[in-house]
Amino acid sequence: MKLYGSYTSPFVRHVRIVLQEIQQPCEFIETDQAGSAAKSPTQRVPFLEDGDIFLTDSASIIKYLREKAGQHFCQSAQELDQLCLVNTALDATVNLFFLKRDGVVISQVPYLQRQAARVHTTLAELEQSAITQIAANGRFNDAQLRLGCFMGWSKFREQIDFSPFANLENFYRQICNYPPFNTTQPPQS
Ligand SMILES: N[C@@H](CCC(=O)N[C@@H](CS)C(=O)NCC(=O)O)C(=O)O
Structure with missing residues (x-):
């Protein structure tokens, strides 16, 4: 089995966490934009x-x-919806990051202002929701793993100030102690 990705991508990080959880050996092939353009129709990682x-x-x-290991991916519609909520905010934040890097001024484009607003309303919703409550057995579901990957990447790229969101910050402190999360951090340079 071969996973193509980068060590900085939050989407790839979630996959790497799952590989550790299910203890599945997998070759990791570091892939840049030229590599993903050549090999995947989405021109993105992971694949x-x-x-x-x-x-x-x-x-x-x-x-x-997960299914290969006899596990479920998102047990309920509610968990899937939470994962989709996090993903909407993550997709929009990644999109804004790449546009800013290419010199686009977000405040000058109405659609991009909506993207930024979407991130903040989604964060406000997550702050109030059950996603930040950690199970007594210390395990994290896939919606929570995706939230951790989103927050870790946003902090690494300095894209979002989470200080107004106390529940999210508390959740992040706790997931940082989870070994598969901790050992898949983006490289700190
Ligand atoms: N929906 C995709 C999103 C993947 C994605 O956005 N990957 C980013 C890296 S964080 C990427 O490869 N971006 C390259 C580009 O947009 O050109 C997934 O969940 O795998």
């Missing part, structure tokens, strides 16, 4: 090859890996 199987999105990859 996964396992024999004849080729998967192009972190969600389908995680579902595949």
Whole structure:
């Protein structure tokens, strides 16, 4: 099995966490933009090859890996909805990050202002929701792992100030103690 990705991507990090949890050996192939453009129709990472199987999105990859290990990916519609909420905010934040890096001024483009507003209303919703409550057994579900990856990446890239969101910050402090999360941090330079 081969996972193509980068050590900084939050989507790839979620897959790497799942690989550790299920203790599945997998070759990691570091892939830049030219590599993903050559090998995946989405021109993004992650993507996964396992024999004849080729998967192009972190969600389908995680579902595949969990099911291979006899586990579920998102047990309920509510958990899936929480994961989708986090993902909406993550996608928008990544999109704004790349646009800013290319010199686009977010405040000058109405659609991009909506993207930024979407991130903040989603964070406000997550702050009030059950996603920040950690199970008594100390395990994290996939919506919570995605939230941790989103927060870690946003902090690493200095994209979001989470200080107004006390529940989210408290959640982040706790997930940082979870070994598969801790050992998959983006490289600190
Ligand atoms: N929906 C995709 C999103 C993946 C994604 O956005 N990956 C980013 C890296 S963080 C990427 O490869 N971006 C390259 C680009 O947009 O050109 C997933 O969940 O796998």
